[in-house]
Amino acid sequence: xxxxxxxxxxxxxxxxxxxxxxxxxxxxxxxxxxxxxxxxxxxxxxxxxxxxxxxxxxxxxxxxxxxxxxxxxxxxxxxxxxxxxxxxxxxxxxxxxxxxxxxxxxxxxxxxxxxxxxxxxxxxxxxxxxxxxxxxxxxxxxxxxxxxxxxxxxxxxxxxxxxxxxxxxxxxxxxxxxxxxxxxxxxxxxxxxxxxxxxxxxxxxxxxxxxxx
Amino acid sequence: xxxxxxxxxxxxxxxxxxxxxxxxxxxxxxxxxxxxxxxxxxxxxxxxxxxxxxxxxxxxxxxxxxxxxxxxxxxxxxxxxxxxxxxxxxxxxxxxxxxxxxxxxxxxxxxxxxxxxxxxxxxxxxxxxxxxxxxxxxxxxxxxxxxxxxxxxxxxxxxxxxxxxxxxxxxxxxxxxxxxxxxxxxxxxxxxxxxxxxxxxxxxxxxxxxxxx
Numbered sequence: 001x002x003x004x005x006x007x008x009x010x011x012x013x014x015x016x017x018x019x020x021x022x023x024x025x026x027x028x029x030x031x032x033x034x035x036x037x038x039x040x041x042x043x044x045x046x047x048x049x050x051x052x053x054x055x056x057x058x059x060x061x062x063x064x065x066x067x068x069x070x071x072x073x074x075x076x077x078x079x080x081x082x083x084x085x086x087x088x089x090x091x092x093x094x095x096x097x098x099x100x101x102x103x104x105x106x107x108x109x110x111x112x113x114x115x116x117x118x119x120x121x122x123x124x125x126x127x128x129x130x131x132x133x134x135x136x137x138x139x140x141x142x143x144x145x146x147x148x149x150x151x152x153x154x155x156x157x158x159x160x161x162x163x164x165x166x167x168x169x170x171x172x173x174x175x176x177x178x179x180x181x182x183x184x185x186x187x188x189x190x191x192x193x194x195x196x197x198x199x200x201x202x203x204x205x206x207x208x209x210x211x212x213x
Numbered sequence: 214x215x216x217x218x219x220x221x222x223x224x225x226x227x228x229x230x231x232x233x234x235x236x237x238x239x240x241x242x243x244x245x246x247x248x249x250x251x252x253x254x255x256x257x258x259x260x261x262x263x264x265x266x267x268x269x270x271x272x273x274x275x276x277x278x279x280x281x282x283x284x285x286x287x288x289x290x291x292x293x294x295x296x297x298x299x300x301x302x303x304x305x306x307x308x309x310x311x312x313x314x315x316x317x318x319x320x321x322x323x324x325x326x327x328x329x330x331x332x333x334x335x336x337x338x339x340x341x342x343x344x345x346x347x348x349x350x351x352x353x354x355x356x357x358x359x360x361x362x363x364x365x366x367x368x369x370x371x372x373x374x375x376x377x378x379x380x381x382x383x384x385x386x387x388x389x390x391x392x393x394x395x396x397x398x399x400x401x402x403x404x405x406x407x408x409x410x411x412x413x414x415x416x417x418x419x420x421x422x423x424x425x426x
Contacts, residue, residue: 005415014411015392040392077411078418096309097406102390106407146417147410170420171413173406177315179228179253187416189409193310193386194319196402197360198227198290200384203400204359205291207383 009050013073015040016047020070032063082107086140086169088160089151090115090123090130093175097151098125108147112139116156133160140167147171154178161188222263226286228253229260233283245276295320299353299382301373302364303328303336303343306388310364311338321360325352329369346373353380363387374401 019039023031033044033051040047051069054076074080085103087094087110097103098110114133115121121132131139148164150157150172157176164172165186172188174180177195182188232252236244246257246264253260264282267289287293298316300307300323310316311323327346328334334345344352361377363370363385370389377385378399385401387393390408395401 010415011412013415014408017411018390018408019392076415078414079411083410083414083417092309092312096305099305100406102407103410106411108407108410147413171410171417173410173413177231179232185420187413189413191404191406191409193313193404194315194321195227195231196404197296197316197321197384197386198230198292198319199224200360200386200400200402201291201296202223202226202289204296204384207398 005053009053010077012042012050013077016050017070017073017077017079020066020073023066024070028066030063031066031069035063079107082109083147084109084111084143084145085147085149085173086111086136086145086164087113087128087149087151088115088133088136088164089153089156089175090117090120090125091151094151095125097149097175098128110149111143111145133163136163137167140169145169147173150174150176152176218266222266223290225255225263226290229263230283230286230290230292233279233286236279237283241279243276244279249277292320295322296360297322297324297358298360298362298386299324299349299358299377300326300341300362300364301328301346301349301377302366302369302388303330303333303338304364307364308338310362310388311341323362324356324358346376349376350380353382358382360384360386363389365389367391 016036019036020031033047036047037044051064054072085108087097090098090113094113094115098113103110110128113125113128113130114136115130116133120130123130148169148171150160150164152160154176157174157178158180161172161174161180161182165183170186172182172186173191174188175191177192180188229249232249233244246260249260250257264277267285298321300310303311303326307326307328311326316323323341326338326341326343327349328343329346333343336343359382361382361384363373363377365373367389370387370391371393374385374387374393374395378396383399385395385399386404387401388404390405393401
């Protein structure tokens with residue numbers, strides 16, 4: 001049954017889950033799809049429809065039980081366990097990623113890191129030792145990870161993603177500005193600030209045009 | 214006419230634009246929707262439909278003129294000009310953002326930066342001086358920007374976004390893990406690695422379940 005959930009729905013669940021965790025910390029017990037919708041900028045109907053894939057959490061007119069819905073979503077998303085990650089590329093961005101506590105707070109732990117720059121290899125960033133990228137296959141055999149983070153320049157990214165895929169990594173978080181080719185069993189998600197900026201400039205242009213001159 | 218283009222289409226154009234720029238650098242003159250689709254992992258029909266919003270670029274069976282289509286998309290997206298940005302939050306992430314050359318290479322220039330930590334304020338990162346966040350309104354009045362980048366902790370992000378909106382910033386790139394409230398005229402896009410990771414863990418869970426034990 002879970003495999004029939006549309007990917008766009010799965011993509012929205014983490015946002016619901018985050019909001020529910022916040023409400024729970026605030027001591028809230030019940031929340032309506034109306035309130036969730038207003039807070040998240042989507043329609044209550046969409047929230048009800050998305051959550052309907054997972055059975056009946058709410059009672060008509062009574063709202064959702066914050067704790068129970070939060071737990072269910074965490075279980076569905078697999079957030080009730082730890083996930084291990086490896087980082088490839090320890091430049092400025094890689095360092096920021098290694099020192100970002102938001103990952104481990106949410107159960108995503110970076111357990112190894114690789115670079116090809118001899119100046120960086122051997123350094124410890126936080127409590128992770130940076131290894132030469134040639135050691136990637138042997139280390140991932142000894143210590144497999146769930147997710148690979150790619151923070152290398154665009155020119156090196158496809159090669160790094162190929163290596164991770166060959167080592168059996170099934171999910172990749174890609175910070176490099178490329179559209180990589182991957183085997184069908186590998187999921188890639190992209191963090192692309194430039195593309196994200198470029199999707200707002202059309203709107204800014206329209207704003208400027210509408211301004212009285 | 215441009216205001217009737219669905220937002221999901223606008224969101225996909227930067228990817229097409231990036232691919233066309235790459236093909237142009239490789240000296241390619243013509244590309245088919247088939248090839249673009251294969252490269253980007255979408256159907257050729259979707260590419261043809263998306264591009265049909267902007268008039269007739271291609272000829273049936275002849276493919277698209279790489280240079281002309283690329284130029285048109287850049288014009289539509291407003292990528293044929295420079296955009297100025299301010300950064301709020303100069304921690305590890307903020308520093309990585311300031312030193313990332315990918316922004317300026319694509320015409321996005323960070324012209325000012327703010328933090329509230331006295332240790333950081335007054336420092337120069339690259340060629341940008343970090344100012345105290347209290348100077349934000351006066352500086353943005355003297356030197357307005359198109360886009361605000363928010364790289365502060367979650368607890369401070371709504372306040373920073375409110376300030377930027379009050380200063381007339383119409384587009385915000387938000388790295389903080391919150392769903393902020395903004396006035397209707399302000400566009401916000403989020404860079405959220407944790408949410409992105411969380412949208413892959415459901416898939417990883419399903420993979421693990423399918424494994425022979």
